[in-house]
Amino acid sequence: MSTERPEAAQPLHALEADAVLRAILQGTATETGHDFFAALVRNLADVLGTHGAWVTEYFPESRRLRALAFWMDGQWVKDYEVDIAGTPCERVIDSATLVHFPDRILEIYPQEEELRQAGAVSYMGVPLKDHNGAILGHMAVIDRRPIPEEPRIHAIFQIFAARAAAELRRLRAEAEVRDREETVGRLLGSAMDAIIELDDQLRITRVNPATERVFRCGGSRMIGQDFRRFMSDEDARRVSDLITELDTRPEGERSLWIPGGLTARCPEGGSFPAEATLSRFELRRRTATTVILRNVRDRIEAEHKIRSLTVETELLREELQSRHPGTLIGESPALRRVLDDIAQVAPTDATVLIVGETGTGKELVARAIHQASQRRERPFVIVNCAAIPATLMESELFGHEPGAFTGATKKREGRFALADRGTIFLDEIGELPLDLQAKLLRVLQEGEFDPVGSSHTKKVNVRVLAATNRDLPTSIKEGQFRADLYYRLNVFPLTLPPLRERGDDIVHLASAFAQRCARTMGRTLAPLTADCAGRLMRYGWPGNVRELQNVMERAVITAVDGTLNLDRALPEVPPSEAPPASSGRQDPSGILTAEEFESLERTNILRALEETGWIVAGEKGAAKRLGLNPSTLASRMKALGIRKPR
Numbered sequence: 001m002s003t004e005r006p007e008a009a010q011p012l013h014a015l016e017a018d019a020v021l022r023a024i025l026q027g028t029a030t031e032t033g034h035d036f037f038a039a040l041v042r043n044l045a046d047v048l049g050t051h052g053a054w055v056t057e058y059f060p061e062s063r064r065l066r067a068l069a070f071w072m073d074g075q076w077v078k079d080y081e082v083d084i085a086g087t088p089c090e091r092v093i094d095s096a097t098l099v100h101f102p103d104r105i106l107e108i109y110p111q112e113e114e115l116r117q118a119g120a121v122s123y124m125g126v127p128l129k130d131h132n133g134a135i136l137g138h139m140a141v142i143d144r145r146p147i148p149e150e151p152r153i154h155a156i157f158q159i160f161a162a163r164a165a166a167e168l169r170r171l172r173a174e175a176e177v178r179d180r181e182e183t184v185g186r187l188l189g190s191a192m193d194a195i196i197e198l199d200d201q202l203r204i205t206r207v208n209p210a211t212e213r214v215f216r217c218g219g220s221r222m223i224g225q226d227f228r229r230f231m232s233d234e235d236a237r238r239v240s241d242l243i244t245e246l247d248t249r250p251e252g253e254r255s256l257w258i259p260g261g262l263t264a265r266c267p268e269g270g271s272f273p274a275e276a277t278l279s280r281f282e283l284r285r286r287t288a289t290t291v292i293l294r295n296v297r298d299r300i301e302a303e304h305k306i307r308s309l310t311v312e313t314e315l316l317r318e319e320l321q322s323r324h325p326g327t328l329i330g331e332s333p334a335l336r337r338v339l340d341d342i343a344q345v346a347p348t349d350a351t352v353l354i355v356g357e358t359g360t361g362k363e364l365v366a367r368a369i370h371q372a373s374q375r376r377e378r379p380f381v382i383v384n385c386a387a388i389p390a391t392l393m394e395s396e397l398f399g400h401e402p403g404a405f406t407g408a409t410k411k412r413e414g415r416f417a418l419a420d421r422g423t424i425f426l427d428e429i430g431e432l433p434l435d436l437q438a439k440l441l442r443v444l445q446e447g448e449f450d451p452v453g454s455s456h457t458k459k460v461n462v463r464v465l466a467a468t469n470r471d472l473p474t475s476i477k478e479g480q481f482r483a484d485l486y487y488r489l490n491v492f493p494l495t496l497p498p499l500r501e502r503g504d505d506i507v508h509l510a511s512a513f514a515q516r517c518a519r520t521m522g523r524t525l526a527p528l529t530a531d532c533a534g535r536l537m538r539y540g541w542p543g544n545v546r547e548l549q550n551v552m553e554r555a556v557i558t559a560v561d562g563t564l565n566l567d568r569a570l571p572e573v574p575p576s577e578a579p580p581a582s583s584g585r586q587d588p589s590g591i592l593t594a595e596e597f598e599s600l601e602r603t604n605i606l607r608a609l610e611e612t613g614w615i616v617a618g619e620k621g622a623a624k625r626l627g628l629n630p631s632t633l634a635s636r637m638k639a640l641g642i643r644k645p646r
């Protein structure tokens with residue numbers, strides 16, 4: 001700091017208050033910010049006739065002051081910043097009142113180097129506060145002469161301080177507004193959604209950068225235009241109605257999602273599906289609207305993709321099975337005829353009605369037809385008409401729209417849609433409810449149907465295969481089945497003979513099933529004996545091939561020493577002549593409950609263990625007799641709770 005005193009300075013006591021005020025006003029009236037403070041401190045120094053005057057901004061965290069303007073000995077002190085500790089300024093800040101050291105200041109602050117260098121004798125400082133009393137900065141003067149403790153001087157000083165504080169507050173407020181605008185600007189700039197501001201006439205006043213991306217145009221092309229131009233006419237009407245509705249709501253609740261979204265139009269052509277919110281608010285006594293809008297095309301496409309992938313997965317699962325259908329085993333003339341029929345009808349698109357008793361292989365035949373057809377690369381979809389409740393059948397076959405019935409929250413594709421360009425197999429068609437028989441007839445005749453709850457007719461190209469073990473002509477007579485549907489299905493009837501009419505096929509099938517079962521169990525089996533074959537041939541097979549499959553599986557499980565055991569697996573007498581089973585249970589298909597199966601296995605293992613003297617492993621062990629791995633036998637014994645008696 002220089003110690004020179006400006007020549008123009010006048011003694012303080014000679015000044016008039018009015019002149020002072022005029023000086024302040026004249027010096028600062030037109031200025032703001034830096035220029036304002038510069039004018040203020042120069043005038044202050046002039047009016048009070050002090051060597052130095054300055055206004056600062058205060059930073060409470062660092063307890064430092066930074067000069068906004070510092071006038072000393074007729075020149076500007078640039079970039080002045082000071083730590084307030086141990087200075088008279090500290091007293092001003094901490095006491096938050098005017099502090100005046102009229103004389104001999106260096107005696108009070110002997111350590112204050114800057115005061116010493118400036119040759120300061122007196123100091124006067126006053127805090128600059130905001131409306132809440134927080135210290136924003138301070139204003140001070142120093143002089144090389146005493147500054148008398150006159151109320152008039154204090155009053156003048158306070159007038160300058162009030163002006164400085166007001167400007168400081170204004171600057172702070174301005175900075176805050178700037179900060180907020182920057183934050184809002186950053187928010188708007190980084191938003192992925194189009195944010196559009198509308199005036200009270202719904203004309204676009206402002207858009208964020210994302211709006212240009214969303215609407216694929218320069219945002220300025222939209223400014224000033226009615227927002228409703230950028231949507232379909234129907235949506236424009238809806239938006240107007242929604243805004244009218246919003247205005248009836250209490251303040252704070254004037255926002256909503258546009259139900260169901262809207263179709264937005266780009267100024268340069270094209271449209272896209274959008275989701276949007278509308279918010280109404282008062283701005284300077286005018287009602288403004290903010291629209292936040294998002295292009296949901298990608299999301300909708302992703303949803304479609306997910307839906308179609310789910311459907312595809314379902315189809316693939318079914319296809320996987322249909323790609324490896326068990327081959328139809330048999331060489332009997334009866335089966336040969338069936339195979340010939342399959343070969344003949346498969347390449348055509350004819351509807352096939354497969355008739356036969358339960359378990360004769362109707363599903364296997366349907367798969368074989370699909371596999372031999374040109375549709376083999378497309379889905380093979382099975383519907384078991386007896387397994388689906390009548391109430392759900394229509395939606396299962398034809399699909400439904402959301403809200404079609406209670407619980408139908410989402411759109412669902414039906415089996416006909418899934419089978420498009422492939423084959424649908426309607427198993428147990430005789431169980432289809434009458435009302436659906438009419439709808440099925442329509443698909444067969446016109447290839448079209450209406451999903452439940454939809455007014456849009458769907459067209460499909462599906463080959464229909466149906467099967468039944470009912471006598472449909474009788475069902476027609478009883479009014480259970482539509483004659484027209486029967487004739488439409490019966491384009492190519494294919495009758496599967498019961499197993500008992502397939503002669504040697506019984507033995508071929510038995511042997512094939514036994515070997516397959518033994519393979520999966522890791523066992524080796526001796527070929528079927530003549531005695532076994534005879535017994536199988538003599539049995540009536542009411543459950544047909546399925547029953548034979550189950551019998552052979554049981555025979556393998558209970559096999560001793562690799563020799564099939566039909567004793568427990570096959571009823572002694574044909575079921576038609578057999579007395580009811582002692583348990584009271586008689587399942588014509590020969591299926592065992594889990595409990596029965598376990599008991600059978602336990603008895604078998606116990607028998608082997610008793611015969612081998614409870615030796616498990618080795619040449620003479622029970623595992624060898626059972627054709628099992630010793631560790632498998634051990635774990636089965638543990639699971640079944642079999643222990644050697646003491």
Ligand SMILES: Nc1ncnc2c1ncn2[C@@H]1O[C@H](COP(=O)(O)OP(=O)(O)OP(=O)(O)O)[C@@H](O)[C@H]1O
Nearest residue numbers: 326327328329357358359360361362363364545546
């Ligand atoms: N000729 C055959 N060769 C090999 N396996 C067969 C043969 N016929 C049927 N099967 C097998 O027998 C079981 C029953 O066959 P399928 O389910 O096709 O009979 P279905 O007539 O459709 O029975 P349902 O009337 O009860 O629906 C299946 O495991 C099937 O693989």
